[in-house]
Amino acid sequence: MSLSEKYRAKRYAEIIHQDQAVKEVAKFLKEFPKKKSLVLHGPAGTGKTSLALAAAKENDLEVLELNSSDLRNRAKLEETLRPATQQSSLFKKGKVLLMDEVDGVTGTDIGGIPELVKLIHSTSFPIIMTCNDVWQSKLSPVRQKSKLVEMKPLDLGSIISLLLKISEQEGFNKSPQFLKQIAIKSQGDLRAAINDLESYSRLDSEEIDLTDKRNVSQSIFNVLRRLFKERQPFLELFDTTDESLDEILLWIEENIPKEYKNETLVKAYHALGSADVFRGRIYKNQHWRFLVYQNAFQSAGISFAKDAPLDGFTKYEKPKRILKIWLNNQKIAKKKTIAKKYARMVHCSTKRALRDFTVLTPILKQESVQQKLKLSDDEIAYVNGLR
Amino acid sequence: MSAINIWTEKYRPSNFEGMVGQQEIIKRVKSLVQALNIPHLLFAGPAGIGKSTLALIIVKELFGEKWRENYLELNASDERGIDVVRQKVKDFARTKAIENIPFKVIFLDEADALTKEAQQALRRTMENYSNTCRFIMSCNYSSRIIDPIQSRCVVFRFKLLEKKDIRKRIEFIAQNEKLNIKEEAFDTLYEASEGDCRRAINLLQATASISPDVTPDMITMVSSAAKPADVKVVLDYALAGDFVGARDKLLDTMLKDSVSGTDIIKAIQKEIWNLQIEPSIKVNLTEKTGEAEFRMVEGSDEFVQLQALLASFVLAGRGEA
Numbered sequence: 001m002s003l004s005e006k007y008r009a010k011r012y013a014e015i016i017h018q019d020q021a022v023k024e025v026a027k028f029l030k031e032f033p034k035k036k037s038l039v040l041h042g043p044a045g046t047g048k049t050s051l052a053l054a055a056a057k058e059n060d061l062e063v064l065e066l067n068s069s070d071l072r073n074r075a076k077l078e079e080t081l082r083p084a085t086q087q088s089s090l091f092k093k094g095k096v097l098l099m100d101e102v103d104g105v106t107g108t109d110i111g112g113i114p115e116l117v118k119l120i121h122s123t124s125f126p127i128i129m130t131c132n133d134v135w136q137s138k139l140s141p142v143r144q145k146s147k148l149v150e151m152k153p154l155d156l157g158s159i160i161s162l163l164l165k166i167s168e169q170e171g172f173n174k175s176p177q178f179l180k181q182i183a184i185k186s187q188g189d190l191r192a193a194i195n196d197l198e199s200y201s202r203l204d205s206e207e208i209d210l211t212d213k214r215n216v217s218q219s220i221f222n223v224l225r226r227l228f229k230e231r232q233p234f235l236e237l238f239d240t241t242d243e244s245l246d247e248i249l250l251w252i253e254e255n256i257p258k259e260y261k262n263e264t265l266v267k268a269y270h271a272l273g274s275a276d277v278f279r280g281r282i283y284k285n286q287h288w289r290f291l292v293y294q295n296a297f298q299s300a301g302i303s304f305a306k307d308a309p310l311d312g313f314t315k316y317e318k319p320k321r322i323l324k325i326w327l328n329n330q331k332i333a334k335k336k337t338i339a340k341k342y343a344r345m346v347h348c349s350t351k352r353a354l355r356d357f358t359v360l361t362p363i364l365k366q367e368s369v370q371q372k373l374k375l376s377d378d379e380i381a382y383v384n385g386l387r
Numbered sequence: 388m389s390a391i392n393i394w395t396e397k398y399r400p401s402n403f404e405g406m407v408g409q410q411e412i413i414k415r416v417k418s419l420v421q422a423l424n425i426p427h428l429l430f431a432g433p434a435g436i437g438k439s440t441l442a443l444i445i446v447k448e449l450f451g452e453k454w455r456e457n458y459l460e461l462n463a464s465d466e467r468g469i470d471v472v473r474q475k476v477k478d479f480a481r482t483k484a485i486e487n488i489p490f491k492v493i494f495l496d497e498a499d500a501l502t503k504e505a506q507q508a509l510r511r512t513m514e515n516y517s518n519t520c521r522f523i524m525s526c527n528y529s530s531r532i533i534d535p536i537q538s539r540c541v542v543f544r545f546k547l548l549e550k551k552d553i554r555k556r557i558e559f560i561a562q563n564e565k566l567n568i569k570e571e572a573f574d575t576l577y578e579a580s581e582g583d584c585r586r587a588i589n590l591l592q593a594t595a596s597i598s599p600d601v602t603p604d605m606i607t608m609v610s611s612a613a614k615p616a617d618v619k620v621v622l623d624y625a626l627a628g629d630f631v632g633a634r635d636k637l638l639d640t641m642l643k644d645s646v647s648g649t650d651i652i653k654a655i656q657k658e659i660w661n662l663q664i665e666p667s668i669k670v671n672l673t674e675k676t677g678e679a680e681f682r683m684v685e686g687s688d689e690f691v692q693l694q695a696l697l698a699s700f701v702l703a704g705r706g707e708a
Contacts, residue, residue: 253691257630265630266702269695273682280687321638321690328642340465346396347439348585349462349497354645359589359609362596363393372391 004194007166009050012058017158018047024149025055029096029126035147037120037127039102041134042151043219045189048130051151052098055128061096064125095125102142103131113138120145133219133242135318153188156180162190163197172201220251221316227252227303228259229310234299245291249275249298250319256302258314264306271301334382338364341373361386394592395585398560399440401447407552407584409437412543416441420448423488427513427522429498429537431529432545435583438525442494445523449488457491464497469505473512480516490521498524499531506533513539547582550574556584557591561601566591568601575603579610618654622662625697626704633697638690648689652680655696668703675699 009015012022021040028038040048056063102116120127120142127146131139134148163179166172179197186193223241227234238248249272256268275297278290332354339353342360346353353360363369364383375383390397400406403413419425425445430438446458459479466472476493483489501509510533513522522540526532529542554573561568580587593609594601617640624633641651656676659669679696683689 249688249691253694257634262702262705262707266695266698269691269698273679273686273692273695276686276688276691277682280685283687324638325642332642332645342393343462343465345391346393347443347460347496349464351464351645352434355650356586356589358644359586359593362593363589365596366392368392 002195003166003170003198004191007162007194009047009054010057011054015047015051015054016162017154018051018151021051021149021151024147025051025128026058028147028149029055029059029061032126033124036123037129037142037146039134039139039142039146039148040128040130040151041132041148043132043153043188045186045191045193046151046153047190048151049098049100052096052128052130056096056098059094059096061094063098064095065098065100097123097125097127099127099129101131102129102139103133103136113141117141117145135220136242154190155188156183159183159186159188159190159193163193166194166197170201172197174201220248223248224251224255224316225314227299228255228314231303231306231309232300234303235296237299238295245294245298246279247319249279250322251316252298252302254319254321255314255316258316259310260305268302268305271297271305274301334379338373338375338379338383341375345373394560394564395588398556398563398588399443401444403444403448406437406440406444407555408548409441409545412545413441416445416543420445423449425449425492425521427540428524429529429532429540429542430523430525430545431527431532431542433527433547433583435580435585435587436545436548437584438545439494439496442492442523442525446492446494449492457488458494459491460494460496462496464500469501469508472501472505473508476512476516476520480520483519490519492521492523495522495524497526498536499526499528503533506536510535510539548584550577553577553580553582553584553587557587560588560591564595564599566595566599566601569603571603572601572606575606579606618651618658619661621697622655622658622700625700626662626664628701628704630697630701633700634694637693637697641690648683648693649680651693652676652683652696656680664703665706668706672699672703 012026015022025038025040028035040051042048053063055061099116129142129146134143160176160180160183163183164176167174167179174197178200182193182196182200186196220241220243223237223243226232227237238245241248243251252272256272257265260268275294278293278297282288282290282294335354335357336350339357340350342364343350343353361383364373365386370380370383403417406413416428428442430441432438446454450457459475461472461475463472466475472495479491479493495509498506498509513520513536524532524536524540529537529544550573554577557568557573557576560566576587576590579590590606590610591601594605597605597609617636621633621637621640624630624636637651640646641648656673659672659676662669664672675696679692682695683692686692
């Protein structure tokens, strides 16, 4: 058994640095079925699975565990889960379904997510899910149905004290200084810290290879925090997140005014504008080498817009523009079909008709015109509803 | 079939005599039509001055009652790419024209919306079907039409309609629709239309839908409701230091009225000179606006460039730009 398994927290009391999350999970199980599912989300090694298992233990529930690798298709998921959600356990009072790493349900698991949502509807047992990034779009249907509980990266002190405890119990002869280095290297990932401790445990030397750092996939929020707060030539910053450069651009666009004011605001948007100019050239000429320029402007360009690093906590927001455009397209869909019919009749472009729509409205409200243009009932209702 | 009650259609001239302005062009086109043969034609000039109308008159004169079967109208800015245009042309050109005229007519509106590559492809299509089809193309700027196409066409440059031309048309409509137009209202209508006869007639009909007595105030009311965007409000927010407010307002107006970034920047460029700020700052802002417009052409996302410009206005509001 690996050390990280051996020292996995078994009870609420053993879970460190996640008091709020523990409270939320306990409340969720107590209030079930008010909410039927809960998502524990946060970086690797923060105790998501441990907390879920501990919760089951505390409440004397049998755990039915599912890994994303188990469900390659709808049929399998149905087969495994349906009966479980309907019959009670023989020995224990109840069951809890644990679905680890739901971000692992990918496009190839056709129907995986919709099936999960159906399951949330029909289940008679609580479902606990874990994932690193709950904000990815494919999880949005799950997000809407579930209670979300965030797990924070562990602080240095908690990791050090646990490493000290393990080191003592296992009889490793390691200095506190060494343990601290391991803790720092782990970047808040407790499992990584324990694994590292295990791998160095049989060596006499206390030298740590800091270069074999794990590539932690950072959430977009962390990336933004570093970009806006620090002042560095961040050319590789975006490699640490899964978002594409174009998506990151939208995030930056949304959040610049939260951090920068006046002169800095101008500089930052100018840099972002330059990034967009190179993006335009990439699209038009398929000249992909220009990506390096887009990247440089939207990373270092944004970071160096300010004269000094910034302090304080800022709550970043998801980009709203794409959603607004989408909503608007839904809203003006009728307007577009009307404009198209009108345009054909009067020999102009649909674009022109859309631009002139306000002036045209009283003209389009005439019944005879609506008949001539063969407007549908929906379209007529739309036009007549305009002021 | 009774005429549709959209005045731009109802009162669209159906013969050469009914057209206002463009007299030189009409004379030349008329002689071509009388010979029952026309070359490819390219009509260049701003919107609402009679390009489409003249194209329609040509086919009606050539084909009489049967004009619809022998005429294909395409709008380059609405079609989904040159392949669609070519396919439509191909299908249309496959059958022979009837009667005594050996060709059909294709009217390609807003041809300058096509990219250079698309125009090259179009030129091949023109050559392939030159036995059975004549093209009439319209554009706002002939400079945006590639040379090989221009050299295959007879180019006509349409002039902006004069005030008296538009007035003549408006008076004709007023008489038929029994409107009572105040003398000063003609001026207001002309200014609001910016010389675009289609716009003038639309404004007239929208105003007349409220009352047959058309006054300058009513025209102003109708036309200001249809201004491309509340650009002034957006700039006021920015000058007052509320960047996010300005940005939200800008996006809302652009979405609501389907206004392009280019239209917004044109409106900003005009609005700068009405703002309550130091004239020297106005010059700086004009430079920033020009720069933003240029970057818009190069870039891929107009809204990013507009935000960069708004940020400059925030600074200008503090007297620092």
